[in-house]
Amino acid sequence: MRAAVVVFPGSNCDRDMAVALRAAGADVQMVWHKDAAMPDNIDLVAVPGGFSFGDYLRCGAIAAQSPICKAVVDHAQRGGYVIGVCNGFQVLTETGLLPGALMRNFNLKFICKDVDLVVKTSHSAFTSGYGADDTVCYPVAHHDGNYSIDDEGLAQIKDQDRIAFTYANNPNGSVADIAGVLSENRRVLGMMPHPERAVDTGHGGTDGQALFRGLFDQMVAA
């Protein structure tokens, strides 16, 4: 599996993401926001967490207009795999690759803690390493993780089995407890919790490993 991790000014989970991908066996390259194209033969693009462009205007809004994001959208439209975590999820909704938007947490607080998530579908490369209804524990660290989507959009992602993860105890006010959503072709995943911060015993938990290993297995099989 060849993976590219996008780096914006203000990204701060980019190297964690690279470490997690490499630990799962991926060949990882970092790509800078000013780059206009992905390296050749990339299977997976990871958009990491952080505070791209200082979260100015809206979280992810400026990053979504950067040259590399056009390449991310092209990659997704060619059927490539994309994972966006935390700020990366915000960026992916701003590009329109994923539906909905991330708003300020309902209690207005920055939430930084481990949370239990329910895997809602194992029918995706990202969640194939889990069973449906498995509970996993990943950290969250966000101020704007309150997932918002209109009723029509919600009905659609439910009907299409595109809710990847929900919170066991909703920390931020997200509609239908949604923590992660898939694109229609199931190859783009956005999620607020951080699987890359749960891949080493030193992190306090390793529940995230199965996500990266599952991805790797799917890519090798493909």
Next chain:
Amino acid sequence: MKARVYVMLKNGVLDPQGEAVRHALGTLGFDGVQGVRQGKVIELDLADGTSEETIAQMCEKLLANTVIESYRIEVQ
């Protein structure tokens, strides 16, 4: 020329910040504040002759996230 863009959360989208401000006004003793909506004002200094249509494109592409926000343009 100058233009002002008002960006607000759409009606029906819960505004947690506005709600906190409403609560704080009540705490200060201002009775009867039934609702507060918080938004953004963006002032644009533009080349003369910039059309309202161009400003609307700026709003659609960047200044507002039309999934959750509405905008209003005021050319001055």
